[in-house]
Each structure stands twice: as structure tokens, then as C-alpha cells.
Amino acid sequence: MVDDRLSRCFHSARRCGILLHWRWVATRTIPQTRWGEGRVKVLQIRSVSIRYVVGKKEVRAVEDVSFDVQERDVVGLVGESGSGKTTLAHGIMRLLPPNAYFKNGEILLLGKNIVKMKENEVRKYRWKDYSIVFQKSMNALSPVHRVGEQMKEALLIHQPNLSDEQMMKRIRETLDLVRLPSRVIRLYPHELSGGMMQRVMIALALINNPKFVIFDEATTALDVVTQGQILDEIKKLVKDLSLTAMVITHDIGVVSEICNKVAVMYAGRLMEFGPLDKVVYEPLHPYTKALLKSHPDFLEPGEKMMGIPGNLPDLTLPMKGCAFAPRCPYAEKICFSETPKPVEVGERVVACFKVKEVERT
Template identity: 45%
Template sequence: MNLIEIDNLKTYYRTEAGDVAAADGVSLSVSPNETLGLVGESGSGKTTVAKSIIRLLPDNGDIVSGTVKYNGDDITEMSMKDVQRKIRWKEISMIPQNAMNGFDPVHTVGAQIIEAIRAHEDDTTKANARSRAKELFEDLGLDAERIDDYPHQFSGGMAQRAMVALALAVNPAVVLADEPTTALDVVIQDRILESISELQDEYDTAMIMITHDMSVVSETCDTIAVMYGGRVVEVGDADTIIKNPRHPYTLGLRNAFPDITADSQELISIPGTPPNLVDPGEGCRFAPRCPFAEERCWEETPQPEEYDDGLVVECHRADEAEMLREEASKRDTWKQAAEEREQAVTDGGPDE
């Protein structure tokens, strides 16, 4: 049985311009000990999915429909009191994007970890909680005595490790890691990712890794789900997604992923901008930026379809994967698509 089962999740944000469909029909699952990578550009809906899982949405955010089940229980049907007491941190914890903002500046880092442990384990003494906090610091390569320091006394990398310690403090079954290495240099990134992986094995923890960086998911994840415009457009085994994706958007992301084993590689960006999710309309949301879009791509929303390689893809042309991979590796393919899009706007085409 899956630990987390998300089915047709729709989470919208109320704005003056209208409802933003940040997560629009998302279905995903996470098994025990699995690491699922959620990858995509900013605004694709990754963080919204994670916050929906633990009902940590801002005041203007609502789960409109769908289910989020943890061990068979639907979190969306629970009272907020039960979610806070029984789910958050105890069963599902979160590493936020900015670790410095995740800690209360007026209390020591250790005090906050100790408080989290004792809040969810009534029979744990303060001394035992302190001992566990020190052990977690040591596991993450931090001086155990630094638990008595305040957040402002930590560097960015240290604060991120301390936040990992807080997330693992009560041995949760699942950790939601939202861009855990953002704004850190590559050496610190690698150390933190290695520490997270080691601690996952030690504490028997599943994880959802949220990132825009294909290199991060390729290094840490068992399964990868690619999000675009509030939808999961491709999901499958990490190795298959990295080496042989089927969706043009995933191919575009891969073009921007440097490969040190390649003799020569030209990094290619995806032209255009993400869609307006206030009124996304019919059709594939990637169509305005896709070099392979056909008329039906503008008119018919593709539905998830599973292929022999295990990938589940939302794309009308996913069965032409070999051709898509070859053509997507060429800069001229994307350049021509951008030029055609600009001409379509000028002529009053679908984007106007």
C-alpha cells in the first residue's frame, strides 16, 4: 500500500484576477522509502502540491476537489486540529525553501528542535530530546554544541542542515523537501543531498523532493514527476525520465541539464513563459512553447497514457518519442518554434 495517494487534486488560489489553478488534477503516489522528485519551472505547482498534502496553504488557497490520502486516511477530510496534531511533523514533515525563515529568530535552534520532539512525543524528557537533537546535528556534520546558537549565527548551509534535523526530529514517515539546496554553492548542495540520502536510509523515511533542477532529481530520486502549468505531464522511473523522456517539456528541461560525460553539449533553453493559470483554456498547456504542437494540441487537453517503458505521459505525440528526442536536441527546433509563436501572435493566432 502507498504511504501517500493523491487523486485528481485541484488546489486554487483566489486572486483579484480570478482563481489560479495552481494544481489542476494532480494524481501521484509515494511508497514507503521511495524518493519522488517533483520537477518543473517556478509556478508549475510543485510547492502547492506539497503544501496541500499537509494543509499548509495560505489564506487564499483552497483544495477545491480531489483526495490526499495518507495510509488510507483522507487528509482533506480531517479537522485542522487533527492535521496539526497527528499529521504535520509527526507523520509528514517539511523542509521549506528558505531555512532562515523557517526558524524563530528569538529562540535557539536546539530549543526549537527540542520543542518539536516533545510536542509530538509526550513521554520524552527534555534531556532525551536534547540528546536526539545533538545526535541529528552530528549526523548532518554539524557541531552538536551549536544547538545552543540562534538562527542568525548559522551560515546558509548550516541553517539548511539544521532544518533537515528539525524535519527528521520525530522520525516522520515522509519528508517534503522544497528546494532544499536553493542558493547554496554546489559543494554544500552535494553535502546536504548526501546527508539527506544517508538519513533517509537510517530513519527509513520516504521523501518528496521539490526542485527545478534536473541534476538534483537525477542524483536523489527513484521516481520523477514533471509538472507544467499545474499538471503532471510525465511521471516514471527516474532513470527512464532522465535518459529517454517522452514529453517535449521534459526534453526541454533535459536540454538545460549539463552532462559532464558528454564530449560536447550545447545547453538549450525553452523559449516563452509559463501559462496564465487564471484561465488556462482547453488544449495542452505547453502548446504555446512546444516545437511539436499540432492543431489538436491547441484544442484537446491530452489525457495521461501509460507506455511500455512505464512512463505515464500527457502528450498527443508521446508515441513519437524517438523523433521528439532527436529533434528536441537541436537548437534550431526551439528557435523555429519561438519564431512561429511570435508570428502567430502578430497574425492574431491562438496566443493573442
């Protein structure tokens, strides 16, 4: 009885976002894959920069970002609000708003450079070979169409020759994947709970059997219990369908639950990228280290959380040196005058001049 209660308490704490994450979850819930391992590169991001035009100014939302996502990887993209995570995701999907554009770089998704594609060509692949689960499910679903109608439309775009019977079979199968009953087909979005709407969004993203899926803050607007349930659903789907995925979040705990690699972004730049257990146990970038210390640690209840002093830089102004330098306790003169290039450090890529000093502390 006591063991059962402790187990439930432990599980509940994990669901509430208390940081069992990098101490415990990072090595126990995700099957760790060897770095490289000769797998196919599903996504290759090469020196990508994205700008927003706001009046007479340009916002440097993403700046010279490069990394790869291999087959069956689940990469967590983390950072503070305004770090460029969602902009990068929408760039990958070619869903940027009219005032945004690619300054430079290329994105190879399943071998195709989507940056150079025309919109009508992108539509042939978007939602079929790759898809996204948006963070605000209520805004992403049409309020005047039933769930079944919206799922049928998603199927018809890429599989127009399916019969009604085949479509309904596929819709039921996909809803079953996310543990929703068939009656949901007849319902409108306002008749669903927040968790059910998020499951519908996941089902819509999976309806055409894509090879790559982006989960953009998929649990942010949900209560903690529902968050835990959705995380479990995503984790099961990734395993059962052998999905390659990217999970965008500001919550290190979410990443520790379902990812095997982590990309840390700050002010539009990539700070650190590598295997989950390496990044969260032995961070090599000062920002990664500070981000981890700003989360509560369930296994160290006496340890104080430490906020990161200062604010994000103004991304409309030209930036000289490291973007994190004004907030970094390790910063020296070179950090303010030169921009550190990402370099390989073992299994990781780190953009920092002070890697050795961080490693020693």
C-alpha cells in the same frame, strides 16, 4: 596523483550542477527499484486541483494531478518556476495560505485523506508522521530562540511526556544524524552558516521520526560546495533511515543525485511520471525532453544547450488543450483543442497525444 586530481575535478563538476546527471548519475548513484514491487503506497494523490484567489481572479496553480509514492521511494518533483511544485507540497502538508483552497481531489497520506481533515486533526500527524524541509531556512527558524529550544518545542508537541534528559538525548542524536555538533543546541540561527541552518531544518523535520519527508528546494540558496554536502547528507539519511521522500526542485541534476522516480510538472499539470532512468534517458513528453536539453551535459561538451521558447501560460485564464502546446515543436491541431489525459506507457504515465513521435526522435 593524476587520477586523484581527475577524480576531484570530476566530483567538483558534479557538485557544480554540470550534467553528469542523466548520462551517469541516473544509473550509478541511486539503487533502482522495480516499478510497483508490491510496496505500500505512502502517498496517493488523486485528481488534485488547487486554486489561489487573487482579487476577483483565481490562479489554477495545480490542475488535476495524480500519482503515487510508494514506501522507500524518493520522488523528484521538477519543473520551471510557477509549475505548481511548491503549491502541491504545501497542499500535501496542509500548509496552504488563507487565499488557497482545494478545488477537488484527495490526498491519502499514510492512508488518511488529509484534504477532508479538520486542522486540529492534521496537527496530530504533521511533523510526527510526515514533515517538510522548507527552502528558506533563515525564514523558517525563529531568530529569537536558540536551536535547542526550537527542537525541544517540536518534540513536546507530539511527545509531551518526555523528560528533559530524554529530550536532550533525542536532540543530540538528531543533530548527530545531520553531522552537527552538540554546541549548536545553544546557538541562535544568526550564529549559524547557511549550510548549518539547512542541516538544522533537516534535523527539525526528522526529530519525531516521520515516515515521509518533503525536501522543498533544500539546496537552492546555498553555494555549490555546500549544496553538494547537503545532497550527500540527504542521500545518506534516506538510505540509513529508510525514508520515503519527495524532493522538489527545478534542477534535474539534484533529482538525478538522490531520486529513483521523477514527476515532471508544467503549468500546474503533471506531464510525465516514472522511474528516473527511463524519464531522463528516454523522455516521452516534449516538455521533459526540452527540460533535459536546457541543461549542460558534462559528457557532451560540444553540445549546445537549448532554451525553451515562449513563456508559461497565464494561469488565471481558462486553458483549452495542452498547456505546453504553444511552446511544443510536436504540437498539432488536437493539442490546442483537447486536454491530453495521463495514460500508462510501460512503466510511466504520460499526458501527451504525440508520445510515439517523441519516442522516435
